[in-house]
Amino acid sequence: MSMIGEYLRVTAAELDRAIQGPDWALDFIEEVQDAEDETERAPADARHFSTYKTWDMLRFLLARSAFPVDVIHGEEPFAEDEDWGYGPPRYLRPERVRLAAEALRATSYDQLVSGIDPAELTSAEVYPLGWSEAESLEWGRPWYDGLTQFFETAARVEDAMLVWLD
Template sequence: MVLIGRRLSADEWAAVLADPTTVDTLLYGDLDDDEAEMPEPELDLDKSWHGIHYLLTGTAWQIGEGAGAAILGGDEIGQDGGYGPARLLDPGTVRAIATALDALDVETLRARFDPGAMAAADIYPAIWTNGDDEFDYLMSHFSELRRFYHATAVNGQAVLLAIT
């Protein structure tokens, strides 16, 4: 399971709200066209998504305000792709998340990194007791998450997220 995200222009956001079936095309391209390539996601957190969510919220599945909504927040939209429907975050929520992510530093997140607690909470993937390399893995993807939300907020865009 990996988490991908896509920034949505105002027109794309309006299209998704008007017709949720456009979600799949925006995230995965034209699945009916055998020759069409899947578009590259603008955010790809690989398998780090659940670990980052834990660092942001201290929980496995609860969604918080601000940075706590960066991974699992938003409103479900479209069909269930196997790991739940995609989630849509409006531009105001994106700005709040970006501001909260920008306020976090590595030391704060390191203090929240508890491999034993993460293993006990079944945080995906089950690699947390392997050593400190996992924290570095999370931080490389956290930096990507922060850049993604910052750029999206600066441009006044919405976000579409999906676990695939």
């Protein structure tokens, strides 16, 4: 079984409802995922986005760059007694989404990987391992670009973000 980074853009009202009813949130997520799986939307047009298995690589790279928002795990817990795969879900309020979008836009993937030796990821036991080749750093580029587009759209429409590992 793989660990996958997951995101759902939600309105302020949907965020309030998710906080009050985590079961509703999980059902809502499944509805959105099912609907979007049929259409394969671009990250900028989607409500659901996944960083696939690159979540830990991106976490490592963003932490190294002192990124101002925890876009990988979210910042505020809700449903702490729930386990949505690998722990409880968290969220980002719209103002944190906006800050994250600005920082993602200002930080290119080339900047993130500049000076990184893949052996550093191996030493840090970054999931999913297998960082022996210099080219392995390129694996995260399309996911980072998609995450940037996804956050930019969320910020533009003032959405919050549900974040979890599945």
